[in-house]
Amino acid sequence: MSNKRDLLIHYDEENQKFIFYMLEASDTAALRAKTFDGVCPEVAFFKERAPDDAEKTMGSMVFAALDHGSINRVSIRDYKSESEVAMREYVTELEVAAQNNDPEAQYSLFMEYHSRTMRSGNSSDLQRAEELLIASANAGYAPAKKALDDWTLLKAAAEWRIDRGPSV
Structure with a gap:
């Protein structure tokens, strides 16, 4: 065996x-x-x-x-650019699904908007993340309900990033 x-x-x-x-x-x-x-x-x-x-x-x-994960990339294609295009398409699909009250899409978008906040320090992204998280949790989506328990800490980290201002 x-x-x-x-x-x-x-x-x-x-x-x-x-x-x-x-x-x-x-x-x-x-x-x-x-x-x-x-x-x-x-x-x-x-x-x-x-x-x-x-x-x-x-x-x-x-x-x-x-x-x-490489320093000297294989570069068969420009995967970074392709990934960015695919991500934009995915977020567009999520936005449509979230507008149709799909709690999984709302949760996925929450994670995207929180991540954006952490990268850019944009407070409107944090506000959108919170709205999506609450909507998903209120719909009973288990991962969102769990994340809502941790929201105080997640939000504080994002607010700290916003207070730091733009990256240079």
């Missing part, structure tokens, strides 16, 4: 090559536990596509992730 294994992809920037490691899942558990989950597509996301499209999508996700 074989044990569950994880795939670790290492980009050796100095030698310009990729190294694929198959590791025991139990050996990577501690690393996975303390690492942000990042992009977590469901298997169904890929199975809904034609095999070539699923492989292409997975490959672009891997290259984008590797470039994001």
